Amino acid sequence: MQSNVRSASPPHASLQSPDKRPRSISPEVALQAVTRSTAPKRRKKRKHTPPESGSSEDVISREVVGLLGSELVSRAEADGLDWESPFGFREEVELTVSSISSSGEGLALAPSSKRPWVVVVPFVLPGEVIRARVYRHARMYSFADLISIEVPNSELRDMDRVRCKYFGTCAGCQYQMLSYETQLGLKRNVVVNAYRNYCNIPESSIPVIQSTIPSPLQYGYRTKITPHFEPPPKKLQKEAPTPSEEEKPYWLKIGFNQIGKRVVMDIEECPIATPVLNEAYEPMRDDIAKKIYGYKKGVSLLLRDSLEIPGGNSPVATTELAVQDHHVCITDHKATVRERVGDLLFDYQAGSFFQNNNSVLVPLTSYVRDAIFPSTAASASSTLPPTHLVDAYCGAGLFALTLAPHFTQIAGIELSADSIRFATHNAALNGLAHKVSFRAGDAAQIFSAVADFPPACTALVVDPPRKGCDEAFIRQLLGFRAQTVVYVSCNVHTQARDVGQIVSWSADEVAEGKGKYVLESLRGFDLFPQTAHVESVAVLRLVL
Ligand SMILES: C[S@@+](CC[C@H](N)C(=O)[O-])C[C@H]1O[C@@H](n2cnc3c(N)ncnc32)[C@H](O)[C@@H]1O
16 A cells, blocks of 8 residues: 655655755745736736636635635735746645645645645645645646655544555545545535535525435445556557567556546556456456557546346347346447346446446435425425426436336436437336336427426426536526426536526516525435545425
8 A cells, every 4th residue: 555644753854956945035025026027027918718617627716715815816816926826846845734625635825935825735634744746836726746744634544444555646536544434524515615615695595514425335336447548659669569478568557547647557456446347357457468569549448337138238228137136347338238226227328327336326316206205394295296207417317217106207308319218228128118208409408398297296307417507408497497406416516506596596586476496405425435526416496
């Protein structure tokens, strides 16, 4: 196991060459120096396009502003210093970590000898004293690689928990050193911060965010991995040496990206992936090594955990049910993958979307069902029980079909024609075709297609991609006004933005007697243990 943690010893002397070593100067002198060097020469101001709302860049940027204070950031902007990092490229610095960002990295304030600035460092925890090397700058913050942890946070960090020898270098996991309880708490904070930074509705309209629902499996849960590799270096491509039977060429790395870099690391196994994927991965790596000089381009592999389908997991879907739950690894993008969720079977094309943690799908879909049919008197008594369900962004039909037994009519929509083909097939496979219809198209089109659904007895499940819903969809949703909306998302920031729009735009129209949406509950689901990602479920109810 690799560890960057040192014993709690005093910081050691810098190993930098003297010319690069930061001089100790007062903040006033530092500020004058920067002002002098930038003011007189009319430097061409580089144009910086603002990050897309809800993107990881945007999320970190808002959290940096939160840490520094918006007044200070506005001042730096007015002085033209908001993109002027006080750190040089590859400068080494000692820092104390203030907090953890929503992407799982530590945020540390620059030392007082520098202008106010934030440094973003992976694999560190609040309160830790660290050494880091700066490598890239953004607005009011810089990214840095972790060099060492001088004083660890021994309350939270326990390196004996780490199960992967590449933890601390691989970009895949951020939290293996933490207890699972701490991970769940951090994910709850992500939901809290997202609704604070993106929702734009009064704080009093945001319910207390509930505790994160755990994943039954915390390792060995990922049903899909995509390790990749680069082709042979150009020089070797020309020479095309004879591949050795036993050995993998020294330069060949098959695995996942290094944190913060576009560099592939050679990784032989991934402990968050299911056992069947790790078993299949080893011979695949050997096979690639033998044939590597035949590759002219980099390749991204696909490994998907599937139930074995009687007759084979061929691209043509079969209607036969799996006889036994024997797992196989599928590597062909066009082949059929089969998963069981509760009593239902789901087939889908290996290259298309399906949730990557099967162990949490029954808790997730049951939670959505319970949100639609609440048992609490307050929500249940004021409304009619829903009879109709709309599943927008339905993929291969996960929510539509798991919830189908509770409805008389169900409609789903999805952009991918392949996914719709499988959703329709899955409805038949599970004996639900008589009440479910799926169509391929943009999600906003579903509302005209369900004009005969009674809005007061309709529940709407929304589960868009990371960028969230577009305005056309939200306008259509408000035009239809389903009794209950359950918004599931793998990007809580775009979800918070969209939920804020649904709540505030519906309130604008309340005078027209249409009723307004109230955000009833919010909670994270842990679909991705050991990582900083969180799935979020928001429940909105229409009140008259
Ligand atoms: C996060 S996935 C959810 C799929 C499904 N609900 C599930 O849980 O398996 C989002 C889905 O939205 C689809 N999608 C993306 N843009 C869309 C759009 N504009 N209209 C409809 N579906 C879209 C994607 O193809 C993807 O299947």
